[in-house]
Amino acid sequence: MDLNEGSALGVFRCKLCELSSPYTFYGQKPPNTRAIVLLEECYGMKDPFSPDREKFLVLGSKCSLCSKTVCVGADCSLFYTKRFCLPCVRDHIHQFPEQIQAELAKKKNTQKTSSS
Template sequence: MDAPKEAQPTGEFTCQLCGLTAPYMYYGQKPPNTRSIVLLEEGYVMKDPFTPDKDKFLILGSHCSLCSRSVCVGTECSLFYSKRFCLPCVNENLKAFPLEIQEDMDKRKSQQKSFPCKKMDTRT
């Protein structure tokens, strides 16, 4: 019996918003070596480099269901609400999303505005 082969990267995923790049092993909904896991979206998947367990994987990103651009799963780039949406598309179509999503986006905007302006407290 042959030993299972180590999965080799099939390509490189690039987020079109933040520029994150990473090699991916699989694109789809049923990552290899996962018994009964089915993802809710077709996504780019890589082997988890932080564990020797080959059944572990990381989801890198997917395509925005509105504009089709590749986006990572980072909260600064996209959100998943039954489908993957990039934040520019969410902001353009915010009224079409449920109130909870609208409120979450409002919180994100206020945090982004206050974060860069925060100054370190230099008092001693």
């Protein structure tokens, strides 16, 4: 199978927001890239908005704690040395640095204010 031309391997689906998209690679090394190695095993695809064959989009990955497949959206996951889904981040919030705890608390307060 020639992954270089973007043949879909399957459909990526976020377990939290239901985002779904065909993906053309899974792993740390996107096809058609020379020196790029991603920090996590992830689902990705060629960037459909760019004619450049080396451009790609990362769709998501598996949570390193619960193994749920989650997208990279800020409402679904967080990357801090590894990928974590937000429910796991909340369950283990005190194991994260204070800066991340503060950012999540601020985001939570913003969501409460906007939904009032």
